[in-house]
Amino acid sequence: MDGSNLITLSLFILFAPLVGFWFTLVLGKKMQKSYLIEIAVSTLVLLTTIYVSFTKLFFFPDIKFVSEFTWINLGNVPLLGKVTVELGMMIDNITALMLFVVALISSLVHYYSIEYMKGDKRYNRYFAFLGIFTFSMMGIVLTHNILMMYIFWELVGLSSYLLIGFWFEKDSASDASKKAFLVNRIGDLGMFSGILLIFVNYHTFTFDKIFLAISSGVLPFNSEFWLTIVGVLLFCGAIGKSAQFPLHVWLPDAMEGPTPVSALIHAATMVAAGVYLVARIFPMMTGDALFFVAVIGVLSAFIPATIALTQTDIKKVLAYSTISQLGYMIMALGVGSFAFGFFHLVTHAFFKAGLFLGAGSVIHAMHHEQDIMKMGGLRKKLPVTYYTFLIFCLAISGIPLTSGFLTKDGILAGSYAFGLLTGNTVFAITGFFVALLTAFYMFRILILTFHGTTRNQHAYDHAHESPFLMVAPLALLAALSIFIFYTANPLNADSGWVLSKWIKTPASVVPEHARYSFMVPEKMQEETTKVTEHITHSEIYTEALHHAHIPAVLLSLVVAGLGILLAFAFYQWKKIDVDSLTEKVKPLYTFSLNKWYFDEFYHKTFVAGLLGISNLLAWFDTYIVDGIVNGAASVTRMFSRFSGLFDSYVVDGAVNVTATFSGLIGLAFRKLQTGKVQAYVVLVVFSLVLLLLFFVKI
Amino acid sequence: MTTIGLQHYLVVSSILFSLGLFGIVTRKNAVMVLMGIELILNSANINFIAFARFGNFGFDGQLIALFVIILAAAEAAVALAIVLNIYKNFSTVNVDEIDKLKE
Numbered sequence: 001m002d003g004s005n006l007i008t009l010s011l012f013i014l015f016a017p018l019v020g021f022w023f024t025l026v027l028g029k030k031m032q033k034s035y036l037i038e039i040a041v042s043t044l045v046l047l048t049t050i051y052v053s054f055t056k057l058f059f060f061p062d063i064k065f066v067s068e069f070t071w072i073n074l075g076n077v078p079l080l081g082k083v084t085v086e087l088g089m090m091i092d093n094i095t096a097l098m099l100f101v102v103a104l105i106s107s108l109v110h111y112y113s114i115e116y117m118k119g120d121k122r123y124n125r126y127f128a129f130l131g132i133f134t135f136s137m138m139g140i141v142l143t144h145n146i147l148m149m150y151i152f153w154e155l156v157g158l159s160s161y162l163l164i165g166f167w168f169e170k171d172s173a174s175d176a177s178k179k180a181f182l183v184n185r186i187g188d189l190g191m192f193s194g195i196l197l198i199f200v201n202y203h204t205f206t207f208d209k210i211f212l213a214i215s216s217g218v219l220p221f222n223s224e225f226w227l228t229i230v231g232v233l234l235f236c237g238a239i240g241k242s243a244q245f246p247l248h249v250w251l252p253d254a255m256e257g258p259t260p261v262s263a264l265i266h267a268a269t270m271v272a273a274g275v276y277l278v279a280r281i282f283p284m285m286t287g288d289a290l291f292f293v294a295v296i297g298v299l300s301a302f303i304p305a306t307i308a309l310t311q312t313d314i315k316k317v318l319a320y321s322t323i324s325q326l327g328y329m330i331m332a333l334g335v336g337s338f339a340f341g342f343f344h345l346v347t348h349a350f351f352k353a354g355l356f357l358g359a360g361s362v363i364h365a366m367h368h369e370q371d372i373m374k375m376g377g378l379r380k381k382l383p384v385t386y387y388t389f390l391i392f393c394l395a396i397s398g399i400p401l402t403s404g405f406l407t408k409d410g411i412l413a414g415s416y417a418f419g420l421l422t423g424n425t426v427f428a429i430t431g432f433f434v435a436l437l438t439a440f441y442m443f444r445i446l447i448l449t450f451h452g453t454t455r456n457q458h459a460y461d462h463a464h465e466s467p468f469l470m471v472a473p474l475a476l477l478a479a480l481s482i483f484i485f486y487t488a489n490p491l492n493a494d495s496g497w498v499l500s501k502w503i504k505t506p507a508s509v510v511p512e513h514a515r516y517s518f519m520v521p522e523k524m525q526e527e528t529t530k531v532t533e534h535i536t537h538s539e540i541y542t543e544a545l546h547h548a549h550i551p552a553v554l555l556s557l558v559v560a561g562l563g564i565l566l567a568f569a570f571y572q573w574k575k576i577d578v579d580s581l582t583e584k585v586k587p588l589y590t591f592s593l594n595k596w597y598f599d600e601f602y603h604k605t606f607v608a609g610l611l612g613i614s615n616l617l618a619w620f621d622t623y624i625v626d627g628i629v630n631g632a633a634s635v636t637r638m639f640s641r642f643s644g645l646f647d648s649y650v651v652d653g654a655v656n657v658t659a660t661f662s663g664l665i666g667l668a669f670r671k672l673q674t675g676k677v678q679a680y681v682v683l684v685v686f687s688l689v690l691l692l693l694f695f696v697k698i
Numbered sequence: 699m700t701t702i703g704l705q706h707y708l709v710v711s712s713i714l715f716s717l718g719l720f721g722i723v724t725r726k727n728a729v730m731v732l733m734g735i736e737l738i739l740n741s742a743n744i745n746f747i748a749f750a751r752f753g754n755f756g757f758d759g760q761l762i763a764l765f766v767i768i769l770a771a772a773e774a775a776v777a778l779a780i781v782l783n784i785y786k787n788f789s790t791v792n793v794d795e796i797d798k799l800k801e
Contacts, residue, residue, distance in 0.1 A: 675800025678723050678731070678793055685719065 028124030187240015242274025294334025300327030337414025439563025
């Protein structure tokens with residue numbers, strides 16, 4: 001086994017969903033059951049992915065498979081030099097992990113949707129859209145260059161747009177899809193500028209070649225500052241796609257899409273693409289750029305967590321918790337805790353997809369009721385959903401024995417270590433506080449949905465456990481939220497196979513003094529310019545992380561427990577009267593309930609500003625530009641009228657006079673031309689005689 | 699009794715030329731016009747012969763007269779053919795009515 005077939009198989013993984021999309025869509029009009037094509041394709045892709053991912057992870061954990069071809073060869077371009085654009089695929093460990101996550105959740109959502117979407121009038125089209133989403137996501141994961149990544153990045157944006165606006169008859173859904181698309185575009189603009197800067201400086205889009213060039217000392221415009229700028233610009237794409245502050249506003253609205261779509265796209269895969277992008281460009285991020293990333297991450301972790309406390313729509317709470325968790329990952333990458341950041345992406349994908357599918361199951365049972373204030377007591381009606389939901393809640397809160405504990409604790413330890421090394425403890429403190437909030441709001445919705453007594457008797461009476469195809473994915477995802485799949489030691493993931501063998505912090509290629517101090521490598525590694533997957537963190541960092549681990553575990557346990565306890569005290573045992581507390585902190589409560597007024601703020605500033613500018617430009621267009629054009633037109637018309645008059649009277653007059661004069665002459669001479677030969681002869685003779693009279697002297 | 703000299707010949711030829719010209723200009727019938735042309739040619743012939751006889755030119759005059767006669771014969775043939783064709787096209791040989799040149 002040499003793994004050479006992995007690239008071929010990954011081509012299948014990439015293009016099969018596209019084929020599935022096409023056939024499902026085209027045949028959908030004629031065949032009622034064309035969605036079965038998409039289901040079959042999805043299953044095949046899942047099986048292939050399992051083979052590819054685990055072959056890669058188990059047998060070739062240290063090899064990077066790359067296959068590329070030259071797409072465009074411009075030869076020697078003046079000013080730029082040799083320009084070629086390569087397209088290609090790359091499978092390394094994080095690709096393999098991400099492939100597995102995407103394929104698994106994608107196919108689980110496919111199965112789940114068979115039941116959930118039953119009776120929808122655009123059933124086949126729904127599955128076709130799932131297909132094109134899977135295709136685009138696989139493209140992002142598998143590519144080895146940033147150009148292709150950008151192309152698939154936009155395709156993901158498109159499929160997200162299609163799926164959010166799937167029920168486009170609802171105005172809120174079509175508005176949400178537009179909002180998602182436009183907000184994403186803002187981030188993509190930054191990413192695109194970053195790509196252009198890279199291409200201008202390195203004449204390549206391939207990650208490895210860029211890293212190689214940077215590690216050999218070539219910097220954009222010869223300055224580290226510009227390297228930071230490029231990193232930040234590329235990260236802008238991640239801000240948009242991963243719904244990070246300040247572009248997080250689209251994700252809660254995107255909950256207008258069908259719930260399985262929310263699970264697939266807006267919890268597990270598409271929003272993770274931003275984190276994946278940061279992981280990909282991690283080696284070229286300077287310390288300053290990473291600090292920026294960390295700041296964005298911590299803000300995105302904190303703000304949505306506070307908003308989630310007061311929301312009553314079950315999907316909105318999950319959406320804000322998604323942003324918050326993505327903020328965790330981004331923050332982890334930003335503080336240099338690469339492995340835990342990416343690891344959290346994987347574990348979060350499973351339990352968050354599970355939470356959404358669980359919420360979907362509840363919504364399905366409650367006949368499309370999403371308000372948790374109108375639920376309650378569903379534990380007995382939906383036992384499987386309840387217990388899986390409980391596991392997911394424990395996982396996201398970071399309770400031991402769950403996967404979430406391993407990664408969240410790792411992130412917190414990483415930020416704590418960062419605090420120890422740099423003295424900047426904001427990240428760690430906020431991280432722990434957000435962990436408390438997370439535990440609280442997750443158990444808040446768990447208790448309000450499943451515990452106590454129902455607040456909507458009618459819907460409760462008709463509620464029933466969801467069919468097998470809906471609860472089976474839940475069970476599988478709940479199983480994957482248990483620690484055993486990642487490490488044998490439930491308290492520390494370091495020794496587990498995921499961290500020790502699979503996810504390794506890539507070597508940083510930026511100049512040493514532009515990095516975080518703890519990322520300065522040992523002398524021996526400094527000599528290697530070749531980019532390979534090995535740990536760059538210095539021993540100081542490893543030591544700090546080691547020191548941070550025990551306090552972090554204890555502290556995160558305390559805060560998670562406290563959060564859960566508070567949630568029970570508030571909503572289960574009613575020890576604390578929620579309403580009176582709400583009254584006491586009314587301003588804070590409304591601030592959180594109204595989502596920090598982000599939407600209003602954006603409406604007042606950016607949207608209104610844009611409208612104002614547009615109106616101004618429209619006014620400028622109507623009055624100034626059109627005025628100039630119209631003025632020029634009327635001046636031209638006047639001039640034409642004048643020159644028309646000149647033409648018809650002067651020029652034409654002269655011509656006509658000439659013509660009339662010629663005509664008159666013609667009239668006179670016409671008489672001579674009788675057409676009779678004899679008359680001509682007479683004329684000739686007469687003229688001859690006259691000539692003779694004149695010239696011959698007699 | 700005066701001897702017949704060059705002038706007599708020239709007078710005859712002038713009369714003949716004038717008659718011919720008169721015929722060309724006044725006759726209506728195309729054939730008559732042709733006959734006028736013949737008269738003019740013959741008046742020219744008389745001139746040639748007369749100058750050859752009274753001038754010191756050798757036989758040149760006689761030779762040219764012979765050529766003119768031959769030419770006249772050829773001309774008559776061609777001209778008559780033309781007249782025939784004119785008749786075919788216009789159903790008349792009246793030159794007054796044939797004023798196509800006017801157009």
